[in-house]
Amino acid sequence: MMHALLIQFLYLLFFLQIKTTAAAPTQLRPGFYAQTCPAAEKIVRDVIIKAMKRELRSAASVMRLQFHDCFVNGCDASLLLDDTPDMLGEKLSLSNINSLRSYEVIDEAKEALEQACPGVISCADIIIMAARDAVVLSGGPNWEVKLGRLDSLTASQEDSDRIMPSPRANASYLVDLFSQFNLSVKDLVALSGSHSIGKGRCFSIVFRLYNQSGTERPDPAMDPKYREKLDQLCPLGGDGNVTGDLDATPYVFDNQYFKDLVSFKGFLNSDQTLFTSAARTRKYVRYFSRDQEAFFAAFVEGMIKMGDLQSGRPGEIRRNCRVANSRPLHALLET
Known part of the structure; x- marks a missing residue:
């Protein structure tokens, strides 16, 4: 009896999780976190400043993450997901391997935001904010970013290889x-x-x-x-x-x-x-x-x-930018 109840509970937990992550994304807009995390943009910029003090080149690396993320199924931080036994992510795709850098800077921003406003700021929005800040702090233009993205539940090395251009492209x-x-x-x-x-x-x-x-x-x-x-x-x-x-x-x-x-x-x-x-x-x-x-x-x-590029797929607010929160049912049953 207890085992059957446990199975029912886990199924309920699973479907609630799917319902939460499959909700339609909120319309992107400036000031999206004005009420829920008013210091969000300052926190991200402070992290970028520290990263540039360590290595000036990190600004260019961080800025480029937006392009490499947004072109592959929309701006959803799929780029940041590490490979798993069931998924080949985008970090080792032809255009990214030995090329993209500074993932740890986004990790630092996420950690700081989780301390200030746990479970509120998506990794996809961090990429957008960080790219803008990298440009500004390098002497470029400033602009107001639209926020409110969700993080993807998966990534695809195949999609990245298919979409992202080569340095040889004309x-x-x-x-x-x-x-x-x-x-x-x-x-x-x-x-x-x-x-x-x-x-x-x-x-x-x-x-x-x-x-x-x-x-x-x-x-x-x-x-x-x-x-x-x-x-x-x-x-x-x-x-x-x-x-x-x-x-x-x-x-x-x-x-x-x-x-x-x-x-x-x-x-x-x-x-x-x-x-x-x-x-x-x-x-x-x-x-x-x-x-x-x-x-x-x-x-x-x-x-x-x-x-503004979006996939329209289900999403979530990741706790860790490298790992999706959601786990398949078999993993829930094994816990």
Whole structure:
């Protein structure tokens, strides 16, 4: 009798859990946590400040998490989930492995928020807040973020591999990709300006230096002196994990990135082709290289639009950004 009651209780617990996580997400809006956790945005920004004091490069790493999360089934922190025996997550996908960093910064923000307001702030919203703060603290524009997202219950390495672009991608491919998310050519070029800060790996550019398009020759769309500099940094057969600056001011969020592209000094192929291979992207690269305020305004608009991407799937507020709260029924029965 007691065993039967226990089984019934566990089934009830399971279905209540599903009902809670499957609720329709609240409409995203600024000030979503004004009543439930008014200090949320300050807490996140303080964590980003501390992270940047430890390592200035962490700003670029944190900012990039938004793009890599939102493009794969919406902004739901699926990116942050660790692999489990039943799930291959996104951290080891082709575009993320040995590339994305600073997951621990989001962990620190989550821990601080859980102490202040337990069970209130989603990891997905932390990514959005942290990305904005990383830009602001690097000298870039400020904006009001819309909040109220739920965290996904699962992740998919396969989806990440299918969706996320390679550093070898060209402008036409990127235009088509971004259009799938209702992001315009202007959005694409402005959001590519996220490479105003940060570094890239030699692994991502050796083909440009030594075998562009299978020619066994360097990319002709590269300033010769800049290529010589990269040859020294990334020799053929060298360490692919050595990093180089994505633009000439890698710790300052500005429009130098676009000036570098106009000068044929883009680090990544996917960046340089925005200027060299497509007139529809070239005009925005040139425009932003001349007008930093226009770039800032377009970047903010693009980040907000990207932050609106949602999957519509069930979600929850994770207690730990690396692990989903919900457990399958067999796990509940085993406890």
